[in-house]
Amino acid sequence: MNHPAINALPVTKTLGKFVATFQWKEATPKIKSLMPVLMIDYFRAASAGQDRPWTNAVTQLYQFHASNQEASVLYTDTKVDIARAAFINGVAAGSLDWDDSHVAAIIHPGVVIWPAALAMAEFVKCTGEELLTAVLVGYETAIRIGMSIQPEHSLRGFQGTPTCGVFGAAAACARLLKLSPEGCSNALGIAATFSCGLSQFFVSGSDIKRFHAGKAAANGVEAALLAHAGLTGPHDAIEGTQGFARAFSDRFDPKVSIENLGVDFPTEWVSLKPHVGSVRMQAAIEAANFLLISGIKAQDIQSITIGVHGAMMSKLASNNPIDIQQAQLSTPFAVAMTFVLGPDKPIPLALSVDDYESALQMESVWDLCRRTTCVVDAEVEKCTTSESVSGRVTVHMHDGSNQEYFVVSPKGCPQNPMTTDEVAARFLALSAKMLGETKCKAWLQEAYGVEGLKDLHPLFALRK
Numbered sequence: 001m002n003h004p005a006i007n008a009l010p011v012t013k014t015l016g017k018f019v020a021t022f023q024w025k026e027a028t029p030k031i032k033s034l035m036p037v038l039m040i041d042y043f044r045a046a047s048a049g050q051d052r053p054w055t056n057a058v059t060q061l062y063q064f065h066a067s068n069q070e071a072s073v074l075y076t077d078t079k080v081d082i083a084r085a086a087f088i089n090g091v092a093a094g095s096l097d098w099d100d101s102h103v104a105a106i107i108h109p110g111v112v113i114w115p116a117a118l119a120m121a122e123f124v125k126c127t128g129e130e131l132l133t134a135v136l137v138g139y140e141t142a143i144r145i146g147m148s149i150q151p152e153h154s155l156r157g158f159q160g161t162p163t164c165g166v167f168g169a170a171a172a173c174a175r176l177l178k179l180s181p182e183g184c185s186n187a188l189g190i191a192a193t194f195s196c197g198l199s200q201f202f203v204s205g206s207d208i209k210r211f212h213a214g215k216a217a218a219n220g221v222e223a224a225l226l227a228h229a230g231l232t233g234p235h236d237a238i239e240g241t242q243g244f245a246r247a248f249s250d251r252f253d254p255k256v257s258i259e260n261l262g263v264d265f266p267t268e269w270v271s272l273k274p275h276v277g278s279v280r281m282q283a284a285i286e287a288a289n290f291l292l293i294s295g296i297k298a299q300d301i302q303s304i305t306i307g308v309h310g311a312m313m314s315k316l317a318s319n320n321p322i323d324i325q326q327a328q329l330s331t332p333f334a335v336a337m338t339f340v341l342g343p344d345k346p347i348p349l350a351l352s353v354d355d356y357e358s359a360l361q362m363e364s365v366w367d368l369c370r371r372t373t374c375v376v377d378a379e380v381e382k383c384t385t386s387e388s389v390s391g392r393v394t395v396h397m398h399d400g401s402n403q404e405y406f407v408v409s410p411k412g413c414p415q416n417p418m419t420t421d422e423v424a425a426r427f428l429a430l431s432a433k434m435l436g437e438t439k440c441k442a443w444l445q446e447a448y449g450v451e452g453l454k455d456l457h458p459l460f461a462l463r464k
Helices: 011-021 029-049 053-063 082-094 110-124 128-149 160-176 181-194 209-228 244-248 254-258 279-293 331-344 353-359 363-370 378-383 420-435 437-448
Strands: 301-308 372-376 391-397 402-407
Touching: 011 128, 011 160, 011 181, 011 254, 029 082, 029 110, 029 128, 029 420, 029 437, 053 082, 053 209, 082 110, 082 209, 110 128, 110 160, 110 209, 128 160, 128 244, 128 254, 160 181, 160 209, 181 209, 279 301, 279 331, 279 391, 279 402, 301 331, 301 378, 331 353, 331 363, 331 372, 363 372, 372 378, 378 391, 420 437
Parallel strands: 301 372
Antiparallel strands: 301 391, 391 402
């Protein structure tokens, strides 16, 4: 274990001060242009998951609950209390593995922080700039904490999205509540106790991963509200000898949490995903699609070898997923369905959860998946960075020939980012079916200009 100087730096207090005092004008131009894009992508993910069985279940559970109706369930006329709105909207957006990702922190920050911040923003009636500032300090807090303890945190069986995301949600909400530096530190200290989220679903399946982001968002709301009410958390809840970092990881680098805070922004390294599934699978899907477009047909393939980073072997390499949740985290299944379903899909390819549901019923996909194997690839490991994960796909043909393609930087990563227009098009492709193209285009115009909004009502006006 590497905890020799665990108390040397006041991480919790330093982050609390940053959350309370950072000003939007201090953000870089790149960050200022990125935040609305991340918001649009969050709404896209929420629209994709809005009418799923698990989202409907939690909506039914909470919409008639005896609580204050203060915040909106996205795309509906339903209002519930702030924490429950964060829960429902987090479930909708975070349940499909189609959300933004940070490779080094191993988290999906947006689907925890946006639902918490939007619910709180609606309650406090803030401006667009105040919302973006709060979300940015939330991203920075969650990502930096994640980077300081990963990958050992994940290797111990925790999922970083809820465990680290709760700090980001608490930070964003504390900022919107205009808490003092001490109050923001208390919110983070309370969030440390609320941190939870295990990765057993990688092994045993189940629906539980679909609720992780929503639960963390709700916990972050409640941590901030408790701090607002005057309750305290440990002043060293993150770095203390019995604090979050020591309990949740075998390694902790406190410098990563606070060094150049407010100057360097690891939020700039966030990736957006063209396809449902782990961000670490995107390069393999892209490589398979390239081979498909070059003329390779599924029926001509004898077997497939996928070159991956070693960190993927324990959780993302199974070629026998037991349910749709595991299928969405199976690189072999995603590559197999790319070859089988790809010829009938629009260009550019975008694998959705509906594609996974269809593929699970197709013996041709299962057959090719079982003939697909992941291996640790030295070049993939060399090219993989803290910002993106590379991948190689080699197809072994029935005629004895082999063809391969290597993707260094998959679409959506910081080195190969999606443009604002591409993100907007992804939003329209999903949301227009549910809400109508005219409404969605009008909403996009408001979203582009969110920084200048004095009233956030337009963001919540998009309804079925």
